[in-house]
Amino acid sequence: MLKIENLHARVEGKEILKGLSLTVNAGEVHAIMGPNGAGKSTLGHVLSGREGYEVTAGSVSYHGNDLLALEPEARAAAGVFLAFQYPVEIPGVNNTYFLRAALNAQRKRRGEKELDSMQFLKLVREKIKVMQISDELLHRAVNTGFSGGEKKRNEIFQMAVLEPQLAILDETDSGLDIDALKQVAQGVNLLRSPQRAFLMITHYQRLLDYVVPDFVHVLADGRIVESGDKSLALKLEEHGYSGIGASQPTGAAA
Amino acid sequence: MSQPATLPLVSSLLDAPLPSSGMTWLDTARRENREAFAAGGLPDTRVEAWKYTALRALGQRRFGHVDDVAQRPAVDAPTLALPGVDGPRLVFVNGVFCADLSVLDRLPEGLTLQPLSQALRGDPEPLRFALSRHYREVGDAFARINAAYATDGVVLRVAAHAKIVAPVQLVFVGAAAETDLAWHVRNVIALGEGAELSLVEQYMAAGEQAQLATLVSDIELGEGARLQHVVLQNAAIGSSLIRRSSVRLQARAHATVHALELGGALVRHDLQADLVGDASRLDTRGIFMPHGRQHIDTQLAIRHQALHTVSSSNWRGVANDRARGVFRGAIVVAPGADGSDASLSNKNLLLSPAAEIDTKPELEIHADEVKAAHGATVGQLDERSLFYLRSRGIPQADARALLTAAFCRAVLDDLPNEVLRDHLSAMLIAQLPNT
Incomplete structure (x- = not known):
C-alpha cells in the first residue's frame, strides 16, 4: 500500500528526514517510535502534504502512485488520514457541518454519490455510538473549547466517519490520561481491518499496550534505525532510545 | 478656491x-x-476623514440628473423581496419614490411611513429642523450636495409606545438608465418614547451602472425606544455610494445596527451616533467585504454624552483581489458621561497579497469610571486551519471560503431575525471567492 524509499525532507532549510525507508501493507499496524526531534511528526506531515515540508530526495508511492505529487485534499480522498498531534480549533465552523463537507468532498472527488443530510446523520449516529463520543461535541465548533481528550477522540471519530485506508496517528496518545487513552485505543482497534493500515507515531510505549502493533520501528536522526515486532517496544521501554541502532552498521549519527 | 469647482464631477x-x-x-x-x-x-x-479614500477618479466623472431621463427604468418587483422581511415597504428607484413597487397598505397602528416628496406637500413643518441644516466641515461635500438636491427619501415615524414588529423595508435601487445618474436621498426617521421598530435598509442594483448616490439619514430614538436596524448594501459593483447616518439616542434608548457592505465601487458610510440620554445604548455589528477593485470605507463616530451610556461595536473586514477596506472607529466619552462603557473591535482578513485594509480605532475619554476596550487586527487565514480542513479532503478554495465565512459569522450571530440572518449569511458566502 505504502512504500517510502530513501525519503529526505527539509523544514525551514533544516534537513529532518535523512533517508527514511518503510513499507506498509494493507491490514498492518506499524508503530514508529523515537526520541524528540527524530523526525516523527515531520514524517506524518510530509505524508499528508503540509506546506513548508520540502522533499529533497526519495519517493513515496501509495497504491503504486506518487503520493507526493498530490494536494492534501487529493491524498485525503485517496484514503490517507492524519490524526493530528495538536488538532486545530476552528471557531465558527460546526463540527458536523465540517465533517459532512469533508466526507462529501472526498466522495465527489472519488466519483461517488454525495450523502444527503439524512444519510449523513444516520452514518454519524452509528459511528458516535461506537466511538463513545458525546452528542454535544457534534454541535460545537470544530475542536473549539474541547478538552485535550475530547480533541483526540474527535480525531478518531473523524477517522471512523471518513474510513481511510491509511491512517497516520501522530502522537494521538500524548496528553491523555489512562481512561482517555483506553477509549482512543478502543476506537482504533475497532477500525482495524484487513483493508486498512495504521502508522502510529508515538513517543511512549504505553499506547502499544492497548493497540498491539505488527511492527515497531525506531526513528532516530531522520532514519529508521531499527525494526522489529512488538518486543522492540518493550526493549525500548527498558533501555530507552540511547542504545538503539548503535550496534548497526547503518546506525544513526549521535 | 475656484479650482475645486472646475472638477467635472462638481460642475x-x-x-x-x-x-x-x-x-x-x-x-x-x-x-x-x-x-x-x-x-x-x-x-x-x-x-483627515478622507485620508484613505481618494476621490480623484470620481472627481473626473460626470453624472446626469434624474430629470434628464425620460422613462423610469424597469425594476422587477420580486427581486425586492427579502426572506424574513414582510412588513411595509418603501421603494426608491434612482432616488425617486415608486408607489407601484412599494407596499404601504395596512400600515400598523402607530406607524407613519411616506416618501419625503409627499410629506413636504402635506405637513413640512416637522421636517424643517432636519432639512434646513448647514454642513460646515470641509469633508461634508456630499452632505451639502445632498441637502441642496435631495427631493425624496423616507419619512418614518413611530408613535410613542407603538411596537412595529414586522420589519419595515426601505429599498434603494440603482437602475441602469441611458446615462449614469447622480441621485440624492434624504431620510428622516423618528421613534417616539418607548416605541419599537425593526428596520431593514437595502441597497441593490437593477442592471449594471456606475451611478453616484448620496444618502443622508437622521434617526432619532426617544426615551426608552428600541431600534433593530439591518443594512444590506449590495449596490451595483460599478457605483459610488456615499451615506451619512446620524443617530441620536435619548435616555434608555437602545439601537442595534447590523450592516453588511458588499456592493459598490466606491462606498463610504459615516455613522455618527450621539448617546445623549442617560443609560442609552448602541450596538453596531458589521461586515465589509470588498473584492475586485472595490473600495469600502466605514467611519463610526460614537459620542457618549450622558451617564452610564453603553456602546459596543464589532466589525469584520475581508478584502480580496486588489480591493481596499477602510475602517475608522472613533469613540469619544465626553466630560460628564461617567460610568460609560465603550468597546470596539475590528478584525480584518486579507485574502490576497494585493488587498489592503486600513483600520484606525480611536478612543478619547474625558469622564470618570469609564470602561473602555478597543482593538483592531489585520491578518490572513490561519495556515494551520487551512491545512487541517484540506487534510480532511476539503478543497483549498472551499476551505478558504469556509474559514472566511466563519470569521464573519460571529458578527451576525446576535441578529434576532433568524430567517434574515440565514439569508445574509448566504449572501456573504456567495460573495466569497471560488464558491
Whole structure:
C-alpha cells in the first residue's frame, strides 16, 4: 500500500528526514517510535502534504502512485488520514457541518454519490455510538473549547466517519490520561481491518499496550534505525532510545 | 478656491437645476448648501476623514440628473423581496419614490411611513429642523450636495409606545438608465418614547451602472425606544455610494445596527451616533467585504454624552483581489458621561497579497469610571486551519471560503431575525471567492 524509499525532507532549510525507508501493507499496524526531534511528526506531515515540508530526495508511492505529487485534499480522498498531534480549533465552523463537507468532498472527488443530510446523520449516529463520543461535541465548533481528550477522540471519530485506508496517528496518545487513552485505543482497534493500515507515531510505549502493533520501528536522526515486532517496544521501554541502532552498521549519527 | 469647482464631477452636479419647493426656508437652505458645495468642492486626502479614500477618479466623472431621463427604468418587483422581511415597504428607484413597487397598505397602528416628496406637500413643518441644516466641515461635500438636491427619501415615524414588529423595508435601487445618474436621498426617521421598530435598509442594483448616490439619514430614538436596524448594501459593483447616518439616542434608548457592505465601487458610510440620554445604548455589528477593485470605507463616530451610556461595536473586514477596506472607529466619552462603557473591535482578513485594509480605532475619554476596550487586527487565514480542513479532503478554495465565512459569522450571530440572518449569511458566502 505504502512504500517510502530513501525519503529526505527539509523544514525551514533544516534537513529532518535523512533517508527514511518503510513499507506498509494493507491490514498492518506499524508503530514508529523515537526520541524528540527524530523526525516523527515531520514524517506524518510530509505524508499528508503540509506546506513548508520540502522533499529533497526519495519517493513515496501509495497504491503504486506518487503520493507526493498530490494536494492534501487529493491524498485525503485517496484514503490517507492524519490524526493530528495538536488538532486545530476552528471557531465558527460546526463540527458536523465540517465533517459532512469533508466526507462529501472526498466522495465527489472519488466519483461517488454525495450523502444527503439524512444519510449523513444516520452514518454519524452509528459511528458516535461506537466511538463513545458525546452528542454535544457534534454541535460545537470544530475542536473549539474541547478538552485535550475530547480533541483526540474527535480525531478518531473523524477517522471512523471518513474510513481511510491509511491512517497516520501522530502522537494521538500524548496528553491523555489512562481512561482517555483506553477509549482512543478502543476506537482504533475497532477500525482495524484487513483493508486498512495504521502508522502510529508515538513517543511512549504505553499506547502499544492497548493497540498491539505488527511492527515497531525506531526513528532516530531522520532514519529508521531499527525494526522489529512488538518486543522492540518493550526493549525500548527498558533501555530507552540511547542504545538503539548503535550496534548497526547503518546506525544513526549521535 | 475656484479650482475645486472646475472638477467635472462638481460642475456636472451643479449643472442640475436646483429644486424649488415654494417654501422659503427650504429653498434658502438648498441654495446655501449648493453654494457651500460649489465653494468647497471635494475633500482631498489631506482632510483627515478622507485620508484613505481618494476621490480623484470620481472627481473626473460626470453624472446626469434624474430629470434628464425620460422613462423610469424597469425594476422587477420580486427581486425586492427579502426572506424574513414582510412588513411595509418603501421603494426608491434612482432616488425617486415608486408607489407601484412599494407596499404601504395596512400600515400598523402607530406607524407613519411616506416618501419625503409627499410629506413636504402635506405637513413640512416637522421636517424643517432636519432639512434646513448647514454642513460646515470641509469633508461634508456630499452632505451639502445632498441637502441642496435631495427631493425624496423616507419619512418614518413611530408613535410613542407603538411596537412595529414586522420589519419595515426601505429599498434603494440603482437602475441602469441611458446615462449614469447622480441621485440624492434624504431620510428622516423618528421613534417616539418607548416605541419599537425593526428596520431593514437595502441597497441593490437593477442592471449594471456606475451611478453616484448620496444618502443622508437622521434617526432619532426617544426615551426608552428600541431600534433593530439591518443594512444590506449590495449596490451595483460599478457605483459610488456615499451615506451619512446620524443617530441620536435619548435616555434608555437602545439601537442595534447590523450592516453588511458588499456592493459598490466606491462606498463610504459615516455613522455618527450621539448617546445623549442617560443609560442609552448602541450596538453596531458589521461586515465589509470588498473584492475586485472595490473600495469600502466605514467611519463610526460614537459620542457618549450622558451617564452610564453603553456602546459596543464589532466589525469584520475581508478584502480580496486588489480591493481596499477602510475602517475608522472613533469613540469619544465626553466630560460628564461617567460610568460609560465603550468597546470596539475590528478584525480584518486579507485574502490576497494585493488587498489592503486600513483600520484606525480611536478612543478619547474625558469622564470618570469609564470602561473602555478597543482593538483592531489585520491578518490572513490561519495556515494551520487551512491545512487541517484540506487534510480532511476539503478543497483549498472551499476551505478558504469556509474559514472566511466563519470569521464573519460571529458578527451576525446576535441578529434576532433568524430567517434574515440565514439569508445574509448566504449572501456573504456567495460573495466569497471560488464558491
